[in-house]
Amino acid sequence: MNFELSKEQVMIKKMVQDFAENIIKPRAIEIDTEAKFPEDIFKQMGELGLMGIPFPEQYGGSDGDTLSYALAVEEIGKVCGSTGLSYAATVSLGASPIYYFGNEEQKEKFLKPIAQGKTLGSFGLTEPNAGSDAGGTRTTAVEDGDDYIINGEKCFITNANYSNTITVTAVTGKDNRGKNKISAIIVPTDTDGVTINSNYDKMGVRGSDTCEIVLDNVRVPKENLLGDPEKGFKQFLHTLDGGRISIAALGLGIAQASLDKALNYAKERTQFGTAISKFQAIQFKLADMAMEVELARNIVHKAAWLKDQGKPFTKEAAYAKLFATETAFRSANQAIQIHGGYGYMREYEVERYLRDAKLLEIGEGTSEVQRLVIARQLGC
Amino acid sequence: MNIYVLLKKTFDTEEKIAVTNGQIEDDGAEFIINPYDEYAVEEAIKQRDEHGGEVTVVTVGDEDSEKQLRTALAMGADKAVLINTEDDLEEGDQFTTAKILTAYFEEKEVDLILAGNVAIDEASGQVGPRLAERLGIPYVTTITSLKIDGETVNIDKDVEGDIEKIETSLPVLLTCQQGLNEPRYPSLPGIMKAKKKPLEELEIDDLDLDEDDLEPKTKTVDIFLPPEKEAGKVLEGELQDQVQELVSLLKNEAKVL
Numbered sequence: 001m002n003f004e005l006s007k008e009q010v011m012i013k014k015m016v017q018d019f020a021e022n023i024i025k026p027r028a029i030e031i032d033t034e035a036k037f038p039e040d041i042f043k044q045m046g047e048l049g050l051m052g053i054p055f056p057e058q059y060g061g062s063d064g065d066t067l068s069y070a071l072a073v074e075e076i077g078k079v080c081g082s083t084g085l086s087y088a089a090t091v092s093l094g095a096s097p098i099y100y101f102g103n104e105e106q107k108e109k110f111l112k113p114i115a116q117g118k119t120l121g122s123f124g125l126t127e128p129n130a131g132s133d134a135g136g137t138r139t140t141a142v143e144d145g146d147d148y149i150i151n152g153e154k155c156f157i158t159n160a161n162y163s164n165t166i167t168v169t170a171v172t173g174k175d176n177r178g179k180n181k182i183s184a185i186i187v188p189t190d191t192d193g194v195t196i197n198s199n200y201d202k203m204g205v206r207g208s209d210t211c212e213i214v215l216d217n218v219r220v221p222k223e224n225l226l227g228d229p230e231k232g233f234k235q236f237l238h239t240l241d242g243g244r245i246s247i248a249a250l251g252l253g254i255a256q257a258s259l260d261k262a263l264n265y266a267k268e269r270t271q272f273g274t275a276i277s278k279f280q281a282i283q284f285k286l287a288d289m290a291m292e293v294e295l296a297r298n299i300v301h302k303a304a305w306l307k308d309q310g311k312p313f314t315k316e317a318a319y320a321k322l323f324a325t326e327t328a329f330r331s332a333n334q335a336i337q338i339h340g341g342y343g344y345m346r347e348y349e350v351e352r353y354l355r356d357a358k359l360l361e362i363g364e365g366t367s368e369v370q371r372l373v374i375a376r377q378l379g380c
Numbered sequence: 381m382n383i384y385v386l387l388k389k390t391f392d393t394e395e396k397i398a399v400t401n402g403q404i405e406d407d408g409a410e411f412i413i414n415p416y417d418e419y420a421v422e423e424a425i426k427q428r429d430e431h432g433g434e435v436t437v438v439t440v441g442d443e444d445s446e447k448q449l450r451t452a453l454a455m456g457a458d459k460a461v462l463i464n465t466e467d468d469l470e471e472g473d474q475f476t477t478a479k480i481l482t483a484y485f486e487e488k489e490v491d492l493i494l495a496g497n498v499a500i501d502e503a504s505g506q507v508g509p510r511l512a513e514r515l516g517i518p519y520v521t522t523i524t525s526l527k528i529d530g531e532t533v534n535i536d537k538d539v540e541g542d543i544e545k546i547e548t549s550l551p552v553l554l555t556c557q558q559g560l561n562e563p564r565y566p567s568l569p570g571i572m573k574a575k576k577k578p579l580e581e582l583e584i585d586d587l588d589l590d591e592d593d594l595e596p597k598t599k600t601v602d603i604f605l606p607p608e609k610e611a612g613k614v615l616e617g618e619l620q621d622q623v624q625e626l627v628s629l630l631k632n633e634a635k636v637l
Contacts, residue, residue: 011454015565
């Protein structure tokens with residue numbers, strides 16, 4: 001048993017922390033208020049090799065592991081939820097499925113540019129009528145000679161405006177039990193018939209790019225089919241398992257930031273002639289926050305470690321996502337409470353943490369879906 | 381070009397530092413590369429990329445100094461040398477460090493040695509110049525610009541806000557001032573490659589030195605934190621009286637007038 005990070009992991013954490021503090025943090029309020037995607041920051045993150053952490057060098061990656069990647073997401077999440085979300089979505093949802101299921105040509109052509117930071121990555125699963133119920137997917141891909149013709153609509157898709165390709169899920173036929181067969185197809189965003197809008201006015205993670213995608217007779221070659229057409233559904237489940245670790249890490253970052261801000265403020269703020277950190281009412285809040293942050297960190301690291309060891313991690317990833325994101329929400333909420341009236345003001349940032357944290361309880365599987373996943377793992 | 385960087389591990393002065401019995405407590409302190417040495421590492425990498433050659437980072441320290449050396453390797457240095465004095469030396473000062481480094485460099489072919497202007501912990505700024513003196517090569521401190529053309533070296537030196545233009549030649553030792561460059565972040569591939577780069581570990585024995593040769597020439601009598609800042613005083617009353625009181629306080633209490 002060993003809880004210590006490796007030298008490389010420590011170094012990666014420190015580097016991302018420095019980068020986040022110096023480059024992202026000063027812009028976090030502006031990114032939120034203007035709801036503007038920080039393209040220049042992503043360019044720098046790409047140059048530092050952050051997009052390729054968990055992928056091998058031959059595909060443009062940095063040869064790191066899931067734990068290093070989780071550390072990076074946490075550090076970015078600590079200063080800016082919007083940047084953290086677009087980062088996590090690029091690596092876990094954009095690049096990872098191509099890495100897991102793509103053939104060599106697909107990896108060379110589609111994974112490499114994402115891992116090298118030349119484009120972001122995007123995964124189009126959610127539809128107006130299919131979210132948690134991915135089986136309700138209505139987008140279709142019909143074979144036509146050497147191509148697929150794709151028709152349908154996707155919503156709440158992260159990063160589509162800044163991605164060269166979107167991995168889109170679509171119904172490609174029926175299996176022998178008469179159920180819809182769902183496959184994943186890589187769609188270059190400059191293909192005729194692809195329309196990307198981003199008209200959402202969001203509560204939080206406002207600087208992250210969120211899109212609606214209309215696919216109108218979009219023709220892509222059959223070679224863009226990702227992985228096994230018969231096992232499309234299983235593939236997403238595996239992709240989502242991995243994605244949960246990164247959303248958990250993002251929640252951990254926001255929870256840690258909430259604790260840090262609340263603790264600093266409580267030590268400085270004086271009422272009734274003493275720092276409010278001397279009051280038990282505040283101490284108990286801070287003690288609970290600190291404990292939950294540490295527990296969240298343990299399960300995030302454990303889930304990442306299991307994945308790196310090639311062991312099953314579905315249950316732990318669901319634990320991590322559920323606990324860390326709900327911890328983020330609770331911690332942000334308490335941080336606002338400890339700040340009192342100031343906490344309600346944008347300048348003090350904790351109100352943004354709460355708005356950003358709320359998304360994490362919904363995106364990539366709601367808290368309720370995590371409980372279902374856990375229950376299923378228990379054999380219910 | 382054979383480029384060497386002298387690097388020191390220091391505690392992070394932006395983090396809380398605790399002093400007990402005239403000693404800085406190592407346990408809680410965060411350790412970093414001395415920020416001025418980061419300029420030296422960056423400059424070494426830039427000069428190597430321009431002129432070719434190799435960058436070797438050298439530190440005199442302990443087991444834990446490996447972390448700072450690995451960071452320099454992750455930034456792009458080629459080799460690292462740790463002269464570990466943990467088991468051999470109880471104490472040391474600038475004389476000790478300069479003497480150890482002299483022994484290390486005596487057999488080396490050196491074109492350029494870069495160091496920080498000062499270390500942020502003790503801020504003596506002595507090790508670089510003393511080493512150059514012992515090696516019999518020229519040195520320039522607090523440089524803010526460096527251009528090398530063949531054997532000719534053109535330098536801007538910061539002199540209390542003004543710039544002195546200096547021409548000298550290789551081999552030379554230079555100490556780096558803020559403004560020289562913007563140190564890069566170690567990239568992810570850099571970090572992953574750093575563990576495969578050579579890191580040589582030496583002890584004073586390997587340099588034919590003995591503990592007695594390295595006896596410090598100075599003695600640190602005490603280390604203490606600056607006094608805590610006290611709350612300010614708000615003057616009240618008529619403006620005229622306030623001004624008079626302020627002048628009298630500055631004169632009699634603060635004794636700055």
